[in-house]
Amino acid sequence: MKRIGFLSFGHWTDSPHSATRSGRDVLQQSIDLAVAAEEVGVDGAYFRVHHFANQLASPFPLLAAIGARTQRIEIGTGVIDMRYENPLYMLETAGAADLISNGRLQLGISRGSPEQVIDGWRYFGYEPAEGETDADMGRRHAEVFLQLLDGKGFAEPNPNPMFPNPPGLLRLEPHPEGLRDRIWWGSSSNATAVWAAKLGMNLQSSTLKANETNEALHIQQAKQIKAYRAAWAEAGHAREPRVSVLRSIFPLMNDTDRAYFGRSKSSDQVGFIDNMEAVFGRTYAAEPDVLAKELAEDQAIAEADTILLAVPNQLGVDYNVHLLESMLKHVAPALGWR
Incomplete structure (x- = not known):
């Protein structure tokens, strides 16, 4: 059995060919897509976070809105760039979204990805400490966030407060119990996957990864996941970790599918991103029986x-529901996922 969710980058463009012409379109359609996805049996609604771009950015108002409109589906991110985040304020906003959704938040965080602007985190008021890189700063913000999620008091109470305080040091409120176990780290390398395991975070692996062995993406990712699980076991965490992988998968069910994606089948590509040599995963697009055979070989x-599943959000809610339902009804059962 596999949990199956979707990931939306939340693109919009002022084009007559796009179903999302504005930020308002993307936000409102993202809520509608999550509601419809829950109705057809999808397990998770996840959203990418990018700054300074015509894409989804601040995730927590959206996740809270989805949480209020749904009952079962997991809601999450893939991923929040921690270089931009104030861990204390993030705890309050993430905690609110988690409580509104009754504990369904699955929060993917990471060091981030290449940006639209130079050192965009500086505009948000953050600077690496002396001797730090921006990636180090992002990981430091993540570690502070994880410590806050433990729920221990840390702030000295005012002896003359506006409202009575409980005894001892104070924590941020309201506290989202259990969210600490639902934090994921988006990792592009084996080393950061091992680091995430040691800190007790779940693992998200995308459609690109640092090219560490010159093998196919799925083989390198499988090795990354095994290294992560070994580090998790060595750390002695009490619970079982969760691991997700992102894929672009399009069942070709009708002429519209074939028009959009019939020529999308590709092989892995190797290139450079953010001064890192990376392997970029292929797109899967075929009839359901062919897809099932190809996906069964993905290690x-x-x-x-x-x-x-990466969804083309600019094609609109109805079409993306069709893609998700095709995956659930015609591909997942053949693979034993349903």
């Missing part, structure tokens, strides 16, 4: 418990 999918 990383075999290792993961959760599959996130």
Whole structure:
């Protein structure tokens, strides 16, 4: 069995060919898509976070709105760039979204990805400490966030407060119990996957990864996941970790599908991103029986418990529901995921 969710980058463009012409369109359609996805049996609604771009950015108002409109589906991110985040304020906003959704938040965080602007985190008021890189700063923000999620008091109370205080040091409120176990780290390398395991975070692996062995993406990811699980076991955490992989998968069910994606089948590509040599995963697009055979050979999918499907959000809610439903009804059962 696999959990199956979708991941939306939340693109919009002022084009007559786009169903999302504005930020308002994307936000409102994202809520509608999550509601419809829950109705057809999808397990998770996840959203990418990018700054300074015509894409989704601040995730917590959206996740809270989805949480209020749904009952079962997991809601999450993939991923929040921690270089931009104040961990204390983030705890309050994430905690609110988690409580509104009755504990369904699955929060993907990371060091971030290449940006639209130079050192965009500086505009948000953050600077690496002396001797730090921006990636170090992002990981430091993540570690502070994790410590806050433990729920221990840390702030000295005012002896003359506006409202009575409980005894001892104070924590941020309201506190989201259990969210600490639902934090994921988006990792592009084996080393950061091991680091995430030691800190007790779940693992998200995307459609690109640092090219560490010159093998296919799915093989490198499978090795990454195994290294992560070994580090998790060595750390002695009490619970079982969760692992997700992202894939672009399009069942070709009709002429519209074939027009959009019939020529999308590709192979892995190697290139450079953010001064890192990376392997970029292929797109899967075929009739359901062919897809099932191809996906059965994906070693990383075999290792993961959760599959996130990248959705083309600019094609609109109805079409994306069609893609998700096709996956659930015609591909997942053949693979034993349903």
